[in-house]
Amino acid sequence: MRVLIKNGHVLDPATGVDGICDVLTEDQRIIGVKEHIEEQADRVIDAKGCYVMPGFIDLHVHLRDPGLEYKETLETGGKAAAHGGVTTVCAMPNTKPVIDTKERVEDVHTRAKEDSPVHVIQLGAVTVGQAGEELADIEGMAEAGCHAISEDGKSVMNASLYREGMRRAAASGIAVFAHCEDIHMVEGGVMNADQKAEALGLKGITNAVEDVIVARDILLAKETGVQLHLCHCSTADSVRMVAEAKKDGLPVTAEVCPHHFIMTTDDITEDDGNFKMNPPLRSKADVEALREGLKNDIMDVIATDHAPHAEQEKDKSMKDAAFGIVGLETSAALTYTELVETGVLTPMQMAEKMSYNPAKILGLSEEKGSISEGKIADIVVFDPSKEYEIDKHTFFSKGKNTPFHGRKVKGEVRCTIVDGVPVYEG
Missing domain, CATH: 2.30.40.10 (Urease, subunit C, domain 1)
Incomplete structure (x- = not known):
């Protein structure tokens, strides 16, 4: 054709x-x-x-398939991606069962070719069942084309185990996508720890919950040499640490989601579960730092953390609602409106952060992320x-x-x- x-x-x-x-x-x-x-x-x-841009590549998507198809499927998630201009998605492994073996990666890839109108790259878990106790089949999943491992939804809190997982990922030529959250510091929080949380009577999540793991993971990447990609960064100190890592020549990249570079807790006017996400909406100072980080090419990627839920899981208090929002179908318009129209990014930078840089991180820049002959x-x-x-x-x-x-x-x-x-x- x-x-x-x-x-x-x-x-x-x-x-x-x-x-x-x-x-x-x-x-x-x-x-x-x-x-x-x-x-x-x-x-x-x-x-x-x-x-006319290279198709967008979203490094951070929850397709919920297998096991949670009432939230999303390979077909509906793929159609949502196509609607949003996304031609390749990286599916996070926190499904049921968790994607932690070569066979499970292959299963999703096989079914996606039949069910999804866009390319699906299934990422693998770092640990078996994402339980944080035993490393998953990292080598086998790499052979199956996972391109990266991730414990998304949580951090591997055992630093020694995580370090060994990073070593194996580096040896297998794949990246580590890090959800940076010290679970011991969350303490039941559901939104940013500030005056708005106090006004709504909700427990807060401090910036340090993210920042301490960002620091740890950068240091582990320095030791192991693995390509580290930091997911859904939300704090000013995350930007600062990524900048320092790049100055030191470390193989560290980072993404920002539209909700984190647009909204603050000031946008939460009532206790509405649709504003509950992890990490949470932060302060104006954090948003400004994220926008500056994108503008100055410290933050490499715009991704969505597309996290579909059933209505009954979100139509409730933030205290009880599930974490996460959808984003595949709104990310391009939000990025253009909030960053390009306002002069934070050029149109070329938009294409770079939504396609070219993700392709490089996945090791696919020879094939994707470019409008040029042969691609x-x-x-x-x-x-x-x-x-x-x-x-x-x-x-x-x-x-x-x-x-x-x-x-x-x-x-x-x-x-x-x-x-x-x-x-x-x-």
């Missing part, structure tokens, strides 16, 4: 192309990028007024002029749990192409 994308503004962080070009794909590959392409194609997409034809056509209100009822995800319902945004995915085939058209 040939697809010709005409008149779009191509943004390619890999080559620096930043201008009006046509893009021609054939079967799974991009075969031409230049100002005017007049060749025949099976489909012609007019991208005038739109950005896999994973492409998003994004209309920056479209204004609308986020409507959770239009989500393809089973999860509707978002604090952004009704928020005015600018920027909409017009078309998502995976392996040279349009899988979503708005």
